[in-house]
Amino acid sequence: MVKLIHTLADHGDDVNCCAFSSSLLATCSLDKTIRLYSLSDFSELPHSPLKFHTYAVHWCCFSPSGHLLASCSTDGTTVLWNMQNGQTLAVMEQPSGSPVRVCRFSPDSTCLVSGAADGTVVLWNTQSYKLHRCGSVKDGSLVACAFSPSGDLFVTGSSCGDLTVWDDKMRCLHSEKAHDLGITCCDFSSQPVSDGAQDLQFFRLASCGQDCQIKIWIVSFSHILGFELKYKSTLSGHCAPVLACAFSHDGQMLVSGSVDKSIIVYDANTENILHTLTQHTRYVTTCAFAPNTLLLATGSMDKTVNIWQFDTEALCQARGTEDQLEQFTEDWSEEDVSVWLCEQGLKDLVGIFKMNNIDGKELLNLTKESLADDLKIESLGLRSKVLRKIEELRTKVKSLSSGIPDEFICPITRELMKEPVIASDGYSYEKEAMENWIGKKKRTSPMTNLILPSVVLTPNRTLKMAIDRWLETHQK
Structure with a gap:
């Protein structure tokens, strides 16, 4: 369903970020360089690597058109590059001189946000290359940023665990503690969650952190009615800090990379695990989907970037099977239950469930008493996890069968x-x-x-x- 098709091993140190345009892949590293590859054959471009930064390059991103690339570094600068020839167009210095940890283009390419280690956030005009507006968070370094698909607001994440929401005039709309041990990355889905009223939008936001969690939020925004950030769910799967997350461009998948060296691909709608990839030998620091084809790039502290390709037909079949299983849980076979247990990280219980002939109907009727007395699951923590997963399944099935969006x-x-x-x-x-x-x-x-x-x-x-x-x- 997904296979490793290429490995890039040109960087001399940890890979910090990778990003796609419609025709190129960009990667950046602790080795102070940015490298560019053609998506046609993954050959490196003649003007690659790009060299300007004097310290580690933390982040790189393409403008939506793909004509510009931005990179930011410990040297306190954010650089704009011309993708036709690899020449520098502008060097924008963070006013405080602090190391710049993240940068992102607005959806219309007119602005670029840069966030720094001292908590300052700058909105740059990409036509004049001048500072447009500046702000700061109260505590921590800014390490994550994402624009809403409409461009009306953007979100920053800090090393203290705060998600802060800003409007396009750099006014702080909201701030809250999202992750206990610090945020590492955040990303908006390009697809709205549901049809809202006029001038009202609902979008899905993913954040991940040092607390080993990936959280999904529902963001609503209206110029008339204001803003709301609402927690929706927490995705399971990783057993160590999660360093990166990204939605696919069609909003159907979410990928994450972790200190546990694994990459997990989720179905963004059902929140089930589609794939777990384990080929990197050190921490996975970055992941990104290509815009026009089902390619995934992942980078690691093992100095490599892996390129993965999805089998479109098999992926559609898997989604269809999952949707069907979600909606008709009572009709699950014992084998379907086994598949579900594996997806929830409970594969050690497959034998017990099979021995007790647990099918879909019996799964939904399990209680803490039956788990302890009938299935003889001794661990209280394990019983609690199973019950929590079953309750999530009941809720999800009810929502799917009714067709009502979760946030309603x-x-x-x-x-x-x-x-x-x-x-x-x-x-x-x-x-x-x-x-x-x-x-x-x-x-x-x-x-x-x-x-x-x-x-x-x-x-x-x-x-x-x-x-x-x-x-x-x-x-x-």
């Missing part, structure tokens, strides 16, 4: 919200359900189980409009 479903009732409100934990709930929850003297969040700072509930008009619009479209 109340976490308490698991039903479509009619009067959504935002609680002090930042999550949205059905008003009546949350009032009942609080009325029973529960001052804890239904989602986090932490004490609610306040019991005030604020109407979520943005979400209400999106739900009404969805109902108009999907219910006759």
